Amino acid sequence: MENYENIKKIANNCLNCKKPLCVEACPMHNPIPSILNDIKNDHLDMAKDKLFTSSKVTLVCSKLCDFERSCAGKCILAKKGKGIPFYMVEAYLAKSFCENTFVKSQNGKKVAIIGAGISGITCAISLAKDGYSVYLFDKNAQIGGVLTESIPSFRFDKSILINYAKLLDDLGVKVYLNKTLGQDFTLDDLNSFKCIIMALGTQGSRSVLNKTAFLIDGISVLKNIDSYKATFAKKKILVIGGGNVAMDVARTVKRMDAMVHIVYRRDILSAPASKKEITDALNEGIIFDECLAPIKLITENNTNYLEVEKMQLEEHDTHAKKAIIPTGEFRKMTCDYVIEAVGEYPSYEYLEKAIPTFAQNKETILANGYFKYHEQIIFLTGDYLIGASSFAKASAMANKTIKKLEEIT
Numbered sequence: 011m012e013n014y015e016n017i018k019k020i021a022n023n024c025l026n027c028k029k030p031l032c033v034e035a036c037p038m039h040n041p042i043p044s045i046l047n048d049i050k051n052d053h054l055d056m057a058k059d060k061l062f063t064s065s066k067v068t069l070v071c072s073k074l075c076d077f078e079r080s081c082a083g084k085c086i087l088a089k090k091g092k093g094i095p096f097y098m099v100e101a102y103l104a105k106s107f108c109e110n111t112f113v114k115s116q117n118g119k120k121v122a123i124i125g126a127g128i129s130g131i132t133c134a135i136s137l138a139k140d141g142y143s144v145y146l147f148d149k150n151a152q153i154g155g156v157l158t159e160s161i162p163s164f165r166f167d168k169s170i171l172i173n174y175a176k177l178l179d180d181l182g183v184k185v186y187l188n189k190t191l192g193q194d195f196t197l198d199d200l201n202s203f204k205c206i207i208m209a210l211g212t213q214g215s216r217s218v219l220n221k222t223a224f225l226i227d228g229i230s231v232l233k234n235i236d237s238y239k240a241t242f243a244k245k246k247i248l249v250i251g252g253g254n255v256a257m258d259v260a261r262t263v264k265r266m267d268a269m270v271h272i273v274y275r276r277d278i279l280s281a282p283a284s285k286k287e288i289t290d291a292l293n294e295g296i297i298f299d300e301c302l303a304p305i306k307l308i309t310e311n312n313t314n315y316l317e318v319e320k321m322q323l324e325e326h327d328t329h330a331k332k333a334i335i336p337t338g339e340f341r342k343m344t345c346d347y348v349i350e351a352v353g354e355y356p357s358y359e360y361l362e363k364a365i366p367t368f369a370q371n372k373e374t375i376l377a378n379g380y381f382k383y384h385e386q387i388i389f390l391t392g393d394y395l396i397g398a399s400s401f402a403k404a405s406a407m408a409n410k411t412i413k414k415l416e417e418i419t
């Protein structure tokens with residue numbers, strides 16, 4: 011429970027390490043010991059100031075970060091089973107983030123941001139706070155990106171996005187919704203902006219299987235939950251993947267009264283999904299079929315099958331991913347539908363078509379994170395630059411983009 015008495019107890023247990031492993035493990039590199047030290051001394055405003063300066067999406071991170079693999083799990087005290095649960099402190103402090111009155115002083119510069127997901131929001135808040143006139147465009151009817159589109163409401167309280175919308179408004183950010191790049195406007199329409207930030211996230215889903223009528227993309231399920239309810243009720247569904255998207259899909263489909271298995275080529279302990287997501291999925295009755303690599307989809311005598319190959323994992327090594335070794339042992343799993351959730355990727359199709367020099371210099375541009383186009387500088391950020399990642403990593407990338415933008419413009 012996040013009340014002041016409890017977070018003070020948490021802060022008092024921190025050792026204030028000289029080389030804090032928690033900070034190293036936090037994608038945002040939040041100054042955790044310094045924040046905890048402020049709380050120890052009842053300097054709550056200073057603690058908030060440090061957290062809000064470091065992270066513009068603290069409200070989201072405090073709900074969705076994988077703490078076991080970052081601050082709490084990497085804390086020096088975690089070895090004794092007593093890792094400092096900084097996420098509880100963050101959740102307590104973050105409550106007032108959107109009431110934060112940032113100092114605004116106009117610097118006469120303006121920036122267009124395309125994409126109002128986690129990295130676009132991070133950029134918009136930071137730049138508006140630093141005095142830029144910010145114009146934020148998004149293809150959806152609401153801000154939030156995947157938080158709006160595909161994170162299930164049982165995992166994230168979407169009303170938080172209303173608070174972010176209000177904060178953007180308070181900061182004077184001009185938000186243009188239902189505007190799709192390439193359909194409703196082009197980069198050339200933004201030629202009055204010296205700087206443009208593209209924070210478009212990922213657009214494509216990876217696939218490892220042959221296309222059939224009973225194969226469905228996981229993201230499309232999460233985006234269109236209502237349209238799948240009748241299809242999946244009472245059916246046997248195999249979800250392929252071991253990440254948080256696979257867990258979200260499995261838990262969403264389970265709520266549609268389906269029998270759900272997760273098929274993963276490694277074991278549960280090696281799955282990239284957070285421990286909490288995996289535990290919740292297990293507790294909700296989802297069955298894990300481990301160490302099975304999907305091979306192909308088959309229909310025989312009106313029955314659908316997923317053919318899988320048994321995988322063997324190399325000896326456990328806590329410092330490296332286990333190697334997976336095919337055993338040559340195949341089996342067929344019956345199913346009604348197979349849902350793939352094996353990853354997403356950014357698409358640069360628009361830039362490749364609109365700007366021929368982008369296609370020619372793509373690798374260098376992606377390494378730099380920005381390029382010049384006529385009189386403009388175009389930055390790429392978040393998952394659009396680094397590929398599908400966590401919310402914290404996408405926001406941390408946006409922080410780096412802002413730093414670079416302020417350095418070179």
Ligand code: SF4
Nearest residue numbers: 024025027032085086
């Ligand atoms: S690693 Fe743990 S004990 Fe050390 S500074 Fe971070 S939270 Fe405090």
